[in-house]
Amino acid sequence: MRNSDKFKKVHFVGIGGAGLSGMARVLYEMGYEVSGSDIKKSYNTERLKRFGIDVKIGHLSKNVIGKDILVISTAIPEDNCEVKAANELKIDIWSRAKMLEWILSHGKAIAISGTHGKTTTTSMIALLLEWENFKPTILVGGELNDIGSNAKFGEGEYFVVEADESDGTFIQITSEIAVVTNVEDDHLDYYKNKKEIEKAFNKFVNGVTPTGLAVINGDDPCLINMMNKIDSRYITYGLDERNDVRAKDIKIDELKSEFLVQLRDEQFRVQLKIPGEHNIYNALATISVGKYLGISSDRISFTLSQFVGAQRRFDVLGNPRGVTIVDDYAHHPTEISATLKAANAKKHNKIISVFQPHRYTRTDLLYEKFGNCFEYADLCLITEIFPAGENPIPGVTSKLIVNSILKKNNRKQVVYLPQKKDLTYYLLKNVESNDIVVVMGAGDINTIAYDLLEKL
Structure with a gap:
């Protein structure tokens, strides 16, 4: 069990959210006393209760008494009564991004970001490491069917995390492996324009450790334009011949897809139980990470063939x-x-x-x-x-x-x-x-x- 002398009791405001609920579970499994509140009951709040976490429905000032740290997402306003009470009681208030950064500091982060495909790609990579006995800690934005949750604490050194770009805080993550699935216009309520989005993804990729690797969709027009600004070591994946890891001989129907993976010195076939060309790209990103970690092609192919997807993804x-x-x-x-x-x-x-x-x-x-x-x-x-x-x-x-x-x-x-x-x-x-x-x-x-x- 990992622990810290700095704090013991952590309270999450908005604990039912996709990001905070996962972090709450991981911290609880790490041995911390975790509590939280949300404005309404949800699947996540009920699951956390069943797991043993103290969850209150409704925000009340008294909920924060005796806590060492309050964790909030960017969706929580400053005038929230629990936030105000924490300020009055001089309780440290951490953003979601700061808590995530702290959790990831305990191991090597494999962070997956991009406008589309983050959740499925994170889920595929998490399953691959889980089945290969890496014992990863997992934090996914959606429900991973294969583990029946959006989070799991593992004793291994790798932390597989979906890196949400919506509020720009993902640039704070230092990754051993950074995966970028694609970059498009989105979250323009936060970013001023597409150039700002590109700049943020460039910082994310360049936040890889000196010994680490960036894994980039080499078919994405925006990422192609960014490549001359990438200082980290990187490889590319996609359908185009110039990519380091690519798919060819593609066959797709409504419920599955199949393709041949072409590496520089090897070929192997992959079958997926999930359809669509976009999921072939997600699988190629996973294959790129798996090969970097030394996992055999046979094992990668087998795991991907058993992947049944994340909830709410086709x-x-x-x-x-x-x-x-x-x-x-x-x-x-x-x-x-x-x-x-x-x-x-x-x-x-x-x-x-x-x-x-x-x-x-x-x-x-x-x-x-x-x-x-x-x-x-x-x-x-x-x-x-x-x-x-x-x-x-x-x-x-x-x-x-x-x-x-x-x-x-x-x-x-x-x-x-x-x-x-x-x-x-x-x-x-x-x-x-x-x-x-x-x-x-x-x-x-x-x-x-x-x-x-x-x-x-």
Whole structure:
């Protein structure tokens, strides 16, 4: 057990969040006294309670009494009563990024970042190290099906972590291995422009230790332009022949994919139980890390063949009455396009997309790009924006995306249902056997997928 003389009792404000819930579990397993609070009960808060962590629903000043450190995410405002009480009691307040940096200081970090594919790539790498007995500590933004959680403490030296770029704090991570899956416009509520995003990723990659390695998607246009600014040792992966690790002879259908891995001095075949070209890229990043760590090609291929994905990543929930229902976290135009392309790998009667935009700022900045990403959908259902704590922006509604889709293709069948509760009723009236319904978004839209599954 690792421990510290500096603190014993740690309290997380917003403990139900994807990032903080994972850190809370890891700290608890490291031997610390962990508690936390959140404004509402959730799957994460209930799971942490079952694990033995003291979780309070509702924020109260008394929750922080006797604590050594308060941990908050950037979503927690300064006027939060627990934050104010901690200041009055002179309790140290740490950001999520600072606590993550402290946890990672106990070992060698394998940090995975990028606009898309972080969670799946982190999950693949975590599973590979887990099955190869590296005994890693794991911190993933989503639920890893193979370990049944988003976090796990391990006695080994490696810490596999999803490095969230949304608030710029990922540049504080010093990695033994840094993986960048791709770089695109996103989180422009924080970054001023794409140049600022590129600068942040460049700092992340150059934060690799002198003995470490950066693993870069060599097909990504933005990363190609960044390569002359990378000071760290790096290798590239992708489909293009110039990459160090590449895939060829690719075969994809709705539920799986297969490809040949070409290294400089070796070839081997990989089969995945998850579909889509984007997941081939995620697998190539994992292969690059595995080879660097000395894992045999046979073992890498076997582990990837058994990987069943992360929750809400092309998660096939069922096939009631011949209707395939898929739940996916896609909320950026590129992710939506990739998810619907994967659905299109098999012939269906109709591909029905159900999309809940995430954040007013993202909708305001990217609504024109959203118009181009539903090309594989036969029917698009769009509901109102999930705010994720943001205040509304005048004039910014999901109707912007609806209009953008129709501007791109005025024959596209698009239905605007601002009330989320109306989606299930509409679907029940309109789905047919051999349809596939792809429910997408980073908010609470997944409840529609489960509701449809239950009522069909």
